[in-house]
Amino acid sequence: MSGLPTEHSTASTASPATADHPPPQKPDPTLESNNAPQRGLSASRTAAAAELSSLKIRLRGALRQFPDFPSPGILFEDILPIFANPALHEDLLHALELHVSQAYEKPDVVVGLDARGFLFGPSLALRLDAAFVPVRKKGKLPGPCETAGFKKEYGDDFFQMQADAVKPGQKVLVVDDIIATGGSAAAAGSLVKKLGGSLLGYMFILELDFLKGRDKLDAPVYTLLSTQEQ
Template sequence: MQTKFWHDYILHIPDYPKPGVDFKDITPLIADAAAYQQVIDAMADYCTQNNLQPDQLVCPEARGFMFAPALAYRLGVGFLPLRKPGKLPRQTAFTHYELEYGTDELHIHRDDIVAGKRIVIVDDVLATGGTVAASVALLQSLGANVVACLFVMSIDALGGQQRIQSQHPNTIVHALKHY
């Protein structure tokens, strides 16, 4: 019997949501307890082996929410969400970022970020890097030390790692699986 690894549970759905897109469906990964544990353990191991020592994990809405809280629990650190407009009840700081057709915003409670705290941003997929590059800039503007951006997977042809590193050269960018 051949062992399945966590990345074997990621399904490739061609031409979804539009022609030419090879969508990566993580639903089977998070539905399988052993595979889900494997990916969380792999992310935790990366943080430990690279001495990232985060004080908090931050994650942009929404699919990364499936990984960041579990990883925060595993590392024994806090988790903060970056949310769409109107989702957070207290005073927020926010950033605009570019989408394929327009712009959007991400907000975080202003008083949840403590200057000097070590932050690791966690998300499911690194594509163009626009959302995460804007997230790093927002957190840094609040005084956070964003030490790394950690992804379950990267679509390398879209240039996200280069984009983030060109704008934030002191921030580590790492994906567990590359496509």
């Protein structure tokens, strides 16, 4: 926005014009004004990122690990201590809410997977002013349902969602405690799309990175805590 300096504007008594080049030590006031909203937004995002980082450290420190559960070679990450402590429970919800506010449009619906997605999905939906919809194993929900299959280690399984649970065009966020092979989350996503919902993304507390489950998902994937290596 700065113009070229004029030859006759050299008098020391002249009032400064915003079109003139400002002295090197002073920024152009017009640029200062135009950039103020961007600086404010950047500062807000930086503060939110720092807060989220602090929340993650506290939440990670609360997890317990159980080797060889439920079978040999598995390192089980126990998230239940988070829910046993009201302050940590609040930290979890606030951390997830912070991420949603920065990464997605506001969801109309939060979909939680059977069963541990039910631990925090309804509370998160309430904070986001969104509906909560459960995805359950086949035969657990009443009324007309849509069904999607997925593969497990020892065979096939099926998820269901009530046929009127998601309205066409509603924006949907799918949540669960952990992403492993990604099959169950992918099935939930397919149910959302069958009902005409718009899938914003998937959000998890933890991830078994070496299983590459996110490769099966067709929307943005976010994991709150650092992934578990093999």
